[in-house]
Amino acid sequence: MNICVIGTGYVGLVTGVVFSDLGNDVVCVDKLSAKIDGLNKGVMPIYEPGLEEMVARNVADGRLQFSTDLEAAVTKAEVVFIAVGTPPREDGSTDLSYVEDAAKGVARALNSYKVIVNKSTVPVGTGDFVRQVIMTNRRRAVDFDVVSNPEFLREGSAITDTLVPDRIVIGAPNRVVAMRLLELYAPLERPMIITDVASAEMIKYASNAFLATKISFANAVANICEEAGADVTQVVKGMGLDSRIGAAFLSAGLGYGGSCFPKDTRSLLHTAQTFGYDFPLLKATIETNEEQPRRFIRKIHDALGGDDLKGLTVGVLGLAFKPNTDDMREAKSLDVITDLLACGATVKAYDPIAIENTRSVFPHITYGANAYEVAAGADALVVVTEWNEFKTLNFERLASIMNRRLILDGRNIYDPETVRRNGFEYHSIGRVTLAPVTLPSGAVKAAAPQKEAVPSV
């Protein structure tokens, strides 16, 4: 089949390369010529394991092309995927201007019957909106259909998620149109559900909001655990073994970030409110998520002795919103580092791949080449993103190079007893803070907090 994908972000790029890998002829279009030039030279605009090789293979086989020429790509396509951004507006509603522009571009190029597929995450009713935009702007009275086919991939595992999705949702105006999409997805041999367009649009938001609610629930339970002397990691393990609950998305931590959960929960809340429903449950999910990093920041202040952090150095481990991505959108490191700097601390940070994306936000902090460089001389080490390489750090080595043996773990990646045995004061999420074991003197460097004199400016 001839396919055009509009937008080369995570979703457009991965959709395009997967469909070309399945034997279709795909043109991925973007209005940013720098992105298209880069892609034509094999430079990926996003970090995604396996993507570069898969793109190179399909380009070499002649099935995948990148272009800025939307009209040419749409003209020869039978199916057009719209995979452009749908950013949030100030009031939580969704900015559909990119979708509208893409739909206008499709309308202008409409030369024969096509299926227009909304892959972007869009509020219920957008299928009708896209249909209207195309009807108004088409130059010829050519027929077309609009389908909703929401995307459920996660950054960092986007290719596997697309090749082996839990389900494929196709919201179509009738079965004939649905069959076109079924045919396209058939080689994946995964469960498919066919619905009307509005229901498919709702499935996407309801799924993201439910997952976000699971996370906020776990975080709320964690906050009680801290007071009650329980351990949230054990609590959610016990909960998750109930097959009706499931273990996924119950990890307590700093709350959810990224380009989707925060925006999609606010968007669904906005949609609900426009229909006259206040959605208190979703409001609580969002509020809990906003409170979670604030609680952690208070812990950092308490452990370091107050709100004045001048003269203290804090090492931050992890910058990206989650491991295996360099995406900094709504990353919790932004809240933590902004606060540390505002309180006068010196910040040293390390992330395996997100440093380049962070430099423009925090140009004046020090970036280490690894976790130990960041820990050297630090009065506290703060874990913000749970990269695997942080899970196996050598505590003896850390203890010998840090100014103070203090770890604040926002992702519960360490066993409290192990950290404690190594002479560290350890604070995590939803677990009781144990006093550190006192090591024989001389075993490691002094553990007492050492505030330096405030440097004059």
Ligand SMILES: NC(=O)C1=CN([C@@H]2O[C@H](COP(=O)(O)OP(=O)(O)OC[C@H]3O[C@@H](n4cnc5c(N)ncnc54)[C@H](O)[C@@H]3O)[C@@H](O)[C@H]2O)C=CC1
């Ligand atoms: N990033 C993710 O993991 C997921 C994102 N989604 C949804 O998919 C949609 C796209 O997300 P991302 O891929 O992250 O977007 P993105 O914002 O990273 O990329 C969108 C691309 O579309 C291009 N574009 C915008 N308007 C255009 C036009 N008229 N013609 C040609 N190109 C145009 C932009 O230049 C940009 O390169 C959003 O609605 C998002 O909520 C859904 C599932 C996962």
Ligand SMILES: O=C(O)[C@H]1O[C@H](OP(=O)(O)OP(=O)(O)OC[C@H]2O[C@@H](n3ccc(=O)[nH]c3=O)[C@H](O)[C@@H]2O)[C@H](O)[C@@H](O)[C@@H]1O
């Ligand atoms: O609509 C989207 O864009 C996508 O949003 C999420 O994918 P993604 O944002 O890539 O990342 P997740 O792995 O879902 O993590 C989101 C956030 O939740 C946090 N999280 C996740 C799981 C958990 O147990 N606890 C927790 O705090 C992560 O640290 C991260 O900040 C969904 O998982 C995808 O299914 C969806 O397609």
